[in-house]
Amino acid sequence: GQQVMQIPQYQHVQEGEDFTTYCNSSTTLSNIQWYKQRPGGHPVFLIQLVKSGEVKKQKRLTFQFGEAKKNSSLHITATQTTDVGTYFCAGSSGGGADGLTFGKGTHLIIQP
Amino acid sequence: GAGVSQSPSNKVTEKGKDVELRCDPISGHTALYWYRQSLGQGLEFLIYFQGNSAPDKSGLPSDRFSAERTGGSVSTLTIQRTQQEDSAVYLCASSPGLGAQYFGPGTRLLVL
Numbered sequence: 001g002q003q004v005m006q007i008p009q010y011q012h013v014q015e016g017e018d019f020t021t022y023c024n025s026s027t028t029l030s031n032i033q034w035y036k037q038r039p040g041g042h043p044v045f046l047i048q049l050v051k052s053g054e055v056k057k058q059k060r061l062t063f064q065f066g067e068a069k070k071n072s073s074l075h076i077t078a079t080q081t082t083d084v085g086t087y088f089c090a091g092s093s094g095g096g097a098d099g100l101t102f103g104k105g106t107h108l109i110i111q112p
Numbered sequence: 113g114a115g116v117s118q119s120p121s122n123k124v125t126e127k128g129k130d131v132e133l134r135c136d137p138i139s140g141h142t143a144l145y146w147y148r149q150s151l152g153q154g155l156e157f158l159i160y161f162q163g164n165s166a167p168d169k170s171g172l173p174s175d176r177f178s179a180e181r182t183g184g185s186v187s188t189l190t191i192q193r194t195q196q197e198d199s200a201v202y203l204c205a206s207s208p209g210l211g212a213q214y215f216g217p218g219t220r221l222l223v224l
């Protein structure tokens with residue numbers, strides 16, 4: 001079955017440093033989504049990427065979808081303490097309205 | 113309602129007992145998903161509904177797990193003869209059909 005791998009599992013950064021998490025799928029994806037889960041909270045949708053090579057930005061967050069639609073990355077510039085949480089990628093091989101396969105997430109820990 | 117709601121928020125039960133978890137999706141969302149998340153871990157897909165039908169039951173861990181959705185709205189996840197390894201947070205999400213999934217706050221299940 002489809003597998004989505006995410007690295008690193010944990011990332012410690014100093015406040016103000018940049019952060020990147022990477023997502024790789026064993027199969028070609030129709031789309032990839034990114035979610036953020038704050039400690040004690042539930043996953044919250046951030047963005048969906050659909051097109052090969054797509055790049056989207058949300059303030060300090062930059063999301064990329066690989067040309068082969070098998071990998072993706074999330075980059076945060078100049079981290080802030082509010083960025084703390086776990087970032088999950090989730091891939092779909094179908095038309096979108098099916099069960100997503102989530103990566104195990106990257107836990108971002110920020111030291112002030 | 114404004115978001116996905118789940119009940120109960122917490123459930124403590126004894127091994128061997130049955131439990132029923134409820135999810136109220138966002139009004140009008142046709143797709144509904146159940147996931148399981150163990151402490152500090154990623155999301156494990158359980159089942160997906162499109163309307164009242166469940167085209168993908170592949171994630172249900174055993175025949176002790178079942179789910180139904182009536183009227184294209186509320187869904188219940190039932191776990192029979194609970195085991196200690198069933199302890200986790202059970203998350204429900206709904207989607208208008210494509211794109212983002214909107215998660216509820218989850219039900220924290222503890223099996224003693």
